[in-house]
Amino acid sequence: MKWQTVLGFEVHVELSTRSKMFCGCPADHFGKPPNTQTCPVCLGLPGALPVPNAKAIEWCIKLGLALGCQINLFSKFDRKNYFYPDLPKGYQISQYDLPFCHSGSLTLSSGKIIRITRVHMEEDTGKLQHAQIDGQKVSLVDFNRSGVPLVEIVTEPDFDNTDDAMEYLKEIQLIVRTLGISSADMEKGSMRLEANISVRKGGQATLPKYKIEVKNVNSFRFVKKAIEFEVVRQIEILSAGKIPVQETRGFNETTGETFTQRLKEVANEYRYFPEPDIPPLVFTKDQISVWQSELPKLPDQKRRELTALGITAEKSGMLVADPQRLSLYEQLIDHRIPSPKAAEAAINVPGNLVDNPTAVLNWISEKTAVSVDPQIIIQTVSRVINDNPKAVSDYQAGKQASLYFLVGMVRRELGNADAGQITEELKHQL
Amino acid sequence: MPKALHQLTLEEALAGLKNRDFTSHDLVSACLDQIKKYDSGIHAFLEVNDQALKEAESPRPGPLSGIPVAVKDNFLTPGLTTTASSNILKGYLPHYESTVTARLKAAGAIVIGKTNMDAWAHGSSTETSDFGATLNPWNTAHLPGGSSGGSAAAVAADMCIFAIGSETAGSIRQPAAWCGVTGFKPTYGRVSRYGVIAMASSTDSPGPLAKTAADAALVLQIIAGLDPYDATSSPRPVPDFFNNLKIKIKNLRIGLPWEYLEVMQPDTRRLVEKAADEFIRMGHQVESISLIHPKYSIGVYTVVQRSEVSSNLARYDGLRFGSPRSGFGEEAKRRIMLGTYTLSSGYYDQYYNQAQKVRTLIVDDFTRAFEKYDLIINPASPGPALKVNATLNEPMFGEMQDILVEPSSIAGLPGFSVPCGFIDGLPVSFGLIGPQFSEALVLSAARNYQQATQWHHAKPRL
Ligand SMILES: [Zn+2]
Numbered sequence: 026m027k028w029q030t031v032l033g034f035e036v037h038v039e040l041s042t043r044s045k046m047f048c049g050c051p052a053d054h055f056g057k058p059p060n061t062q063t064c065p066v067c068l069g070l071p072g073a074l075p076v077p078n079a080k081a082i083e084w085c086i087k088l089g090l091a092l093g094c095q096i097n098l099f100s101k102f103d104r105k106n107y108f109y110p111d112l113p114k115g116y117q118i119s120q121y122d123l124p125f126c127h128s129g130s131l132t133l134s135s136g137k138i139i140r141i142t143r144v145h146m147e148e149d150t151g152k153l154q155h156a157q158i159d160g161q162k163v164s165l166v167d168f169n170r171s172g173v174p175l176v177e178i179v180t181e182p183d184f185d186n187t188d189d190a191m192e193y194l195k196e197i198q199l200i201v202r203t204l205g206i207s208s209a210d211m212e213k214g215s216m217r218l219e220a221n222i223s224v225r226k227g228g229q230a231t232l233p234k235y236k237i238e239v240k241n242v243n244s245f246r247f248v249k250k251a252i253e254f255e256v257v258r259q260i261e262i263l264s265a266g267k268i269p270v271q272e273t274r275g276f277n278e279t280t281g282e283t284f285t286q287r288l289k290e291v292a293n294e295y296r297y298f299p300e301p302d303i304p305p306l307v308f309t310k311d312q313i314s315v316w317q318s319e320l321p322k323l324p325d326q327k328r329r330e331l332t333a334l335g336i337t338a339e340k341s342g343m344l345v346a347d348p349q350r351l352s353l354y355e356q357l358i359d360h361r362i363p364s365p366k367a368a369e370a371a372i373n374v375p376g377n378l379v380d381n382p383t384a385v386l387n388w389i390s391e392k393t394a395v396s397v398d399p400q401i402i403i404q405t406v407s408r409v410i411n412d413n414p415k416a417v418s419d420y421q422a423g424k425q426a427s428l429y430f431l432v433g434m435v436r437r438e439l440g441n442a443d444a445g446q447i448t449e450e451l452k453h454q455l
Numbered sequence: 456m457p458k459a460l461h462q463l464t465l466e467e468a469l470a471g472l473k474n475r476d477f478t479s480h481d482l483v484s485a486c487l488d489q490i491k492k493y494d495s496g497i498h499a500f501l502e503v504n505d506q507a508l509k510e511a512e513s514p515r516p517g518p519l520s521g522i523p524v525a526v527k528d529n530f531l532t533p534g535l536t537t538t539a540s541s542n543i544l545k546g547y548l549p550h551y552e553s554t555v556t557a558r559l560k561a562a563g564a565i566v567i568g569k570t571n572m573d574a575w576a577h578g579s580s581t582e583t584s585d586f587g588a589t590l591n592p593w594n595t596a597h598l599p600g601g602s603s604g605g606s607a608a609a610v611a612a613d614m615c616i617f618a619i620g621s622e623t624a625g626s627i628r629q630p631a632a633w634c635g636v637t638g639f640k641p642t643y644g645r646v647s648r649y650g651v652i653a654m655a656s657s658t659d660s661p662g663p664l665a666k667t668a669a670d671a672a673l674v675l676q677i678i679a680g681l682d683p684y685d686a687t688s689s690p691r692p693v694p695d696f697f698n699n700l701k702i703k704i705k706n707l708r709i710g711l712p713w714e715y716l717e718v719m720q721p722d723t724r725r726l727v728e729k730a731a732d733e734f735i736r737m738g739h740q741v742e743s744i745s746l747i748h749p750k751y752s753i754g755v756y757t758v759v760q761r762s763e764v765s766s767n768l769a770r771y772d773g774l775r776f777g778s779p780r781s782g783f784g785e786e787a788k789r790r791i792m793l794g795t796y797t798l799s800s801g802y803y804d805q806y807y808n809q810a811q812k813v814r815t816l817i818v819d820d821f822t823r824a825f826e827k828y829d830l831i832i833n834p835a836s837p838g839p840a841l842k843v844n845a846t847l848n849e850p851m852f853g854e855m856q857d858i859l860v861e862p863s864s865i866a867g868l869p870g871f872s873v874p875c876g877f878i879d880g881l882p883v884s885f886g887l888i889g890p891q892f893s894e895a896l897v898l899s900a901a902r903n904y905q906q907a908t909q910w911h912h913a914k915p916r917l
Binding site: 298 | 537547551553650651653657685687765768769795798799800807
């Protein structure tokens with residue numbers, strides 16, 4: 026029997042606003058000494074009240090606009106009630122039935138449309154640290170992250186394969202970075218992925234009656250692995266005539282397996298109700314069109330502009346994914362290098378030349394492609410991967426630039442071997 | 456016989472200080488003596504500020520310079536414990552100051568102590584305080600009302616020049632009525648809630664308990680106005696309430712809702728009708744009107760308030776404030792459970808949503824009434840102070856006592872409670888409410904009434 030994967034995503038992005046969502050504390054919490062960026066509001070002290078951060082709201086709506094969403098002109102915050110030690114108020118301020126943005130979409134390179142259910146605003150929680158003090162196992166709470174603005178982007182279960190999923194996730198990261206609203210750095214937790222995974226029989230039109238949520242995965246590669254593991258696990262259960270238990274699972278990076286974290290609470294036991302401390306928010310159409318007009322050129326538009334100039338879709342994608350090389354490309358154009366050739370050079374030039382257009386111009390004139398034995402390319406690539414674990418893990422965490430670094434390392438050994446060939450081989454081995 | 460210092464109204468005390476008839480030190484010390492003499496029998500205070508006299512030696516200059524104020528124990532005051540009369544926060548020393556007390560202090564007022572209340576403001580008797588009940592200065596066999604019962608009793612017993620309370624539905628006006636003082640609940644959003652331990656966030660309103668309407672105007676002037684720390688505080692400019700009192704008001708159209716009179720005890724009702732007659736004598740029109748029956752507000756208020764309470768009390772999770780959740784008193788536990796239930800899936804539409812719909816109807820009802828009438832007479836309580844222990848085994852005690860003020864509270868309207876007579880030695884008050892942000896008019900009407908009557912000058916024999 027043929028099985029079909031059903032995937033949907035919830036992506037959390039921490040905004041890089043100056044202050045937190047509801048108080049004046051700095052939002053940049055990474056690597057700061059514990060509990061040094063707190064106040065009565067983000068500590069949930071008695072009597073403290075939230076005052077919403079207008080910049081964060083603007084950025085959330087701009088992200089929604091970039092994803093083609095409708096904007097609710099009348100919106101509000103809601104309380105999501107649950108107990109957890111990292112949640113000082115006993116509730117999270119989030120949005121329930123009137124999110125800022127809803128009903129958007131993102132088109133993949135294949136032309137497939139992924140529906141965006143909603144883009145809403147909420148606050149991040151504190152962070153638990155498990156430690157040992159005087160031989161005692163203790164859990165410590167750091168509230169520096171408490172109240173940091175968090176945007177959640179939710180899709181419909183529109184994916185049926187991991188390649189589309191990876192393309193979607195990377196595109197979200199790119200859009201967020203293009204808007205300049207977050208570093209979207211997964212290692213630092215400023216972009217977090219949750220996959221909703223289930224499996225149905227091929228041809229079945231209705232959604233499966235269960236879904237497994239896999240949480241806390243901090244790289245694109247691991248998300249892919251987690252999904253692949255889950256699909257196999259679920260097919261096994263379904264083939265035995267059973268239905269997987271609805272639950273939240275974590276991912277073990279060492280074993281490559283997912284594991285039970287907690288059984289999923291029944292839907293809506295969060296006792297959502299409108300946050301009485303914050304009046305409803307009303308936006309005008311004019312305000313929204315101003316924000317729409319302020320959006321920078323988005324990756325999709327840039328790619329289309331490049332392909333229109335005769336650059337292949339793949340190369341357009343590579344350029345747009347790498348702001349440094351894209352800027353180099355634009356400088357080469359200014360030096361009257363024809364588009365396809367400039368794109369070729371911007372992609373293939375060694376990493377140490379990327380921010381030196383003059384050197385690149387020389388490099389172009391000197392460059393003659395040398396043909397190299399494919400076997401030698403394979404061996405060299407494999408050696409370079411082994412010698413550069415940091416670059417490899419950076420690439421797997423989503424840093425495109427690391428790929429070019431690796432290409433550069435291979436070419437350092439092989440001279441002017443064809444960069445396209447090397448890139449292919451690197452991707453293959455990674 | 457001239458008044459003793461502690462008996463002075465705020466207006467008189469300010470004039471005396473200005474004339475150097477006495478010092479702030481004299482005034483604070485007179486109030487402290489009064490506390491020392493009588494508070495063991497009344498228990499209005501949970502903590503007296505032992506620095507008050509020292510602070511009175513060189514009070515900060517300002518419109519309330521050197522005036523002793525008693526503050527309800529749900530306002531955060533660094534240096535003085537703040538417990539909301541609950542065991543959960545026993546001994547809690549706050550890290551920051553409420554906007555209201557910060558503004559009072561900046562105006563030169565001296566916080567003389569923290570007053571008792573129903574624990575978490577859950578009640579209308581001050582009998583549910585985890586630290587023991589407050590008793591009514593007019594007759595200690597009776598309750599002072601609540602939840603701001605300590606503040607009302609402190610003003611009635613002249614232990615301060617004025618006091619600060621907070622009202623969710625009746626918590627200023629009802630104890631003011633039972634203790635025979637002048638209590639004013641401003642429009643929701645007129646006075647900042649920052650640093651006030653939240654009860655029901657959508658209706659909590661801090662306000663003054665004072666000896667006269669003019670005093671209330673002086674206090675409101677200081678505490679009202681936009682606060683960047685409270686997103687629900689109103690950006691509307693604050694009028695000059697006190698000078699506004701000098702403008703003569705005439706020909707007001709005042710509504711007297713028969714549905715409200717209907718739920719009152721007959722003798723209390725007669726005194727309220729007499730107060731209405733007084734307005735006619737002063738040249739205003741009073742007409743019988745019809746409003747949505749106040750009984751419907753009990754349901755709305757109970758559902759909305761319990762829902763908000765269940766969420767507001769979640770932060771006392773046993774991890775950070777030193778006391779486990781089992782330390783909550785019976786009333787708090789009941790409210791948390793009821794609120795958790797009304798917000799639960801499957802019940803939300805039936806309770807919370809339904810309550811919000813009825814709330815809208817009540818708001819619209821008042822809006823329509825205020826198209827025709829400037830003010831509405833709205834007594835704070837169906838009768839005078841009840842006896843001690845009246846709340847025992849009466850989980851809905853507060854709602855039954857506050858039935859008359861719950862409609863205006865859920866509509867966020869400003870309202871006064873003004874003394875208008877006595878029954879068996881216990882004070883009775885009538886109430887006035889106006890449209891949102893009509894504080895100036897409500898204050899003027901109350902002031903006019905007090906210029907024509909003497910009830911607010913009566914003092915209990917301690
Ligand atoms: Zn903060």
